[in-house]
Amino acid sequence: MIRLPIIRAIETPVDSDENLKVNEPMLTEWLIAFLRDEIVRRRGFKTAVVGISGGVDSSLVAFLLAEALGASNVFGIRMPYRTSSADSLEHAALVQQATGINMQTIEITDAADGYLKMCPDADGRRRGNVMARIRMTVVFDQSQKLGTLPVGTGNKTERLFGYYTWHADDSPPVNPLGDLYKTQVWALARFMGVPEVIVGKPASADLIVGQTDESDFGISYPKADRILFYLLRGFTLQRLLDMGFPEADITLVKRRLDTTHWKRHLPTTAMLSSTSINDYYLRPVDY
Amino acid sequence: MKIRVAAGQIKPRKGDYDYNLNRIGEIFEQLEEDAPDTDVLVLPEASLSGYFLEGGVREAARTREQLFADLLGTYRSRVKRPDAVLDVCLGFYELGDGKYYNSAIYCTVTGANCSEVGNPIPAAIHHLHRKFFLPTYGVFDEKRFVSRGRAVTAFSTRFGKAAVLICEDAWHSITATLAALKGAQIIYIVSASPGREFCGQHIGNVARWNVLLPGIADEHNVWVVYAGLVGFEGGKGFTGSSQIIDPWGNSIVQGSATEECLITGTIDTDDVATARAASPLLADLEAALGDITMELEQIARDPYCADRTTGASEP
Numbered sequence: 001m002i003r004l005p006i007i008r009a010i011e012t013p014v015d016s017d018e019n020l021k022v023n024e025p026m027l028t029e030w031l032i033a034f035l036r037d038e039i040v041r042r043r044g045f046k047t048a049v050v051g052i053s054g055g056v057d058s059s060l061v062a063f064l065l066a067e068a069l070g071a072s073n074v075f076g077i078r079m080p081y082r083t084s085s086a087d088s089l090e091h092a093a094l095v096q097q098a099t100g101i102n103m104q105t106i107e108i109t110d111a112a113d114g115y116l117k118m119c120p121d122a123d124g125r126r127r128g129n130v131m132a133r134i135r136m137t138v139v140f141d142q143s144q145k146l147g148t149l150p151v152g153t154g155n156k157t158e159r160l161f162g163y164y165t166w167h168a169d170d171s172p173p174v175n176p177l178g179d180l181y182k183t184q185v186w187a188l189a190r191f192m193g194v195p196e197v198i199v200g201k202p203a204s205a206d207l208i209v210g211q212t213d214e215s216d217f218g219i220s221y222p223k224a225d226r227i228l229f230y231l232l233r234g235f236t237l238q239r240l241l242d243m244g245f246p247e248a249d250i251t252l253v254k255r256r257l258d259t260t261h262w263k264r265h266l267p268t269t270a271m272l273s274s275t276s277i278n279d280y281y282l283r284p285v286d287y
Numbered sequence: 288m289k290i291r292v293a294a295g296q297i298k299p300r301k302g303d304y305d306y307n308l309n310r311i312g313e314i315f316e317q318l319e320e321d322a323p324d325t326d327v328l329v330l331p332e333a334s335l336s337g338y339f340l341e342g343g344v345r346e347a348a349r350t351r352e353q354l355f356a357d358l359l360g361t362y363r364s365r366v367k368r369p370d371a372v373l374d375v376c377l378g379f380y381e382l383g384d385g386k387y388y389n390s391a392i393y394c395t396v397t398g399a400n401c402s403e404v405g406n407p408i409p410a411a412i413h414h415l416h417r418k419f420f421l422p423t424y425g426v427f428d429e430k431r432f433v434s435r436g437r438a439v440t441a442f443s444t445r446f447g448k449a450a451v452l453i454c455e456d457a458w459h460s461i462t463a464t465l466a467a468l469k470g471a472q473i474i475y476i477v478s479a480s481p482g483r484e485f486c487g488q489h490i491g492n493v494a495r496w497n498v499l500l501p502g503i504a505d506e507h508n509v510w511v512v513y514a515g516l517v518g519f520e521g522g523k524g525f526t527g528s529s530q531i532i533d534p535w536g537n538s539i540v541q542g543s544a545t546e547e548c549l550i551t552g553t554i555d556t557d558d559v560a561t562a563r564a565a566s567p568l569l570a571d572l573e574a575a576l577g578d579i580t581m582e583l584e585q586i587a588r589d590p591y592c593a594d595r596t597t598g599a600s601e602p
Contacts (some may be wrong), residue, residue, distance in 0.1 A: 023485050286301050
């Protein structure tokens with residue numbers, strides 16, 4: 001018998017990040033074009049304002065904005081609360097040094113505590129939401145003062161997990177990162193030269209001392225992103241199990257996804273007519 | 288016959304017909320200055336309004352007659368040479384027969400005193416193509432706002448027979464096949480293709496076009512001229528990459544994925560016969576057309592494709 005050589009198809013292992021790889025130079029060029037087009041050409045602004053937390057998302061947005069608009073046209077704002085990590089302020093300063101953008105610091109402690117002292121029963125979640133909403137109040141007010149456009153920094157993973165404060169972090173009218181998973185944000189940040197001390201540290205909303213995103217989720221970003229990648233493409237739970245993903249991880253990710261659809265939409269309006277806005281009367285955002 | 292073709296990739300202002308018409312006038316003027324021997328100008332899908340309009344289609348749509356009159360008036364106001372002549376193919380939202388369509392016009396516009404200087408080429412509409420395949424999935428929602436065209440037609444121009452397809456039309460190999468069978472030697476494809484998937488060497492949809500367009504040209508040995516919209520609409524960016532493909536499937540010029548530009552090239556229609564003589568796929572198709580027609584009729588009669596030998600039919 002003359003045996004034929006067998007050439008086998010390569011199956012992607014479940015711990016592979018191959019599906020999440022991006023072409024960083026091409027993506028960078030595209031996002032810079034996006035920012036220029038949406039901010040300058042369509043909306044007529046020359047400058048942008050962005051809250052700089054010292055985390056990888058806002059740092060990457062600062063790098064992109066500096067490329068798109070020129071560093072002198074970008075206004076970063078650090079908005080620490082009294083319990084914010086000292087690292088956050090230092091890392092925001094590193095971003096300013098690396099990009100040359102404008103940076104100012106506006107403490108939100110007095111504003112937040114002014115309200116929270118009337119709410120001694122407020123738990124960590126409520127306190128965090130208050131801080132997030134005050135920060136966005138500052139960003140929008142400063143944008144009015146400076147005549148500039150607020151830019152958002154939320155990534156796709158936290159949007160899909162509903163891991164943000166509704167009508168706060170998600171409210172700026174332009175967001176370059178909203179369709180990038182966290183692992184893709186890390187890759188693009190490294191490509192653009194965001195300092196490794198920022199990219200490599202555990203992601204944290206920094207609303208509660210010692211908080212990290214992944215401890216809040218109960219799953220790491222890489223593991224979550226690999227499952228989200230397939231879920232959003234319509235793969236069934238059984239198919240994911242067959243591929244070798246742990247059932248507990250799949251269930252956790254699916255539950256977060258399924259319980260937060262409302263958060264990715266505008267408020268629900270009672271439809272009463274055949275001209276109901278966004279049901280019948282349909283015009284795109286840039287019309 | 289040699290034809291000098293220009294394809295423009297532009298960023299229309301959303302829903303602003305007058306502004307976009309004026310922008311096309313600037314392109315007429317630039318061609319007159321930089322490339323006055325241009326025979327055909329191709330502009331993308333939805334050139335006069337932008338692509339994502341939703342219910343705004345009813346405000347941006349024009350009749351073919353209105354559009355032609357506006358193009359002719361604009362050309363004559365911008366190009367002063369009395370014997371100037373240009374064929375124009377562009378996409379627009381059309382109001383016609385009491386419906387709205389995503390359409391593309393192919394027409395000839397001429398200089399102001401064309402008839403007086405003895406130019407035998409009259410200004411006229413030669414063809415109107417209504418988009419045959421309306422994408423309605425994911426980011427696309429065309430069936431909700433426009434009606435579907437019912438025909439793919441090859442039509443006569445002063446440069447021979449041509450056909451026009453609009454974006455998803457070209458993603459189905461059957462449309463280009465119909466155009467080639469009807470005699471088209473040049474297929475103009477106007478498009479508004481939103482960029483998605485940034486993991487490979489090219490943006491995902493550009494990579495797809497880079498396979499589709501040479502495939503169409505090479506299978507039927509036709510010239511293909513592709514004009515793609517650029518710019519962002521509500522975060523969705525169109526990927527330009529306008530190109531001209533020869534009848535062997537080689538792209539001879541290509542625009543960028545993000546920037547406005549004009550690409551130009553010379554089409555030699557004699558190349559069609561040369562390519563077909565070496566690779567007579569279209570002739571083979573014509574020879575088998577009777578059997579193919581029977582197969583298609585069989586599918587139309589029995590969509591579940593009953594096995595002809597056993598008579599078994601799967602629901």
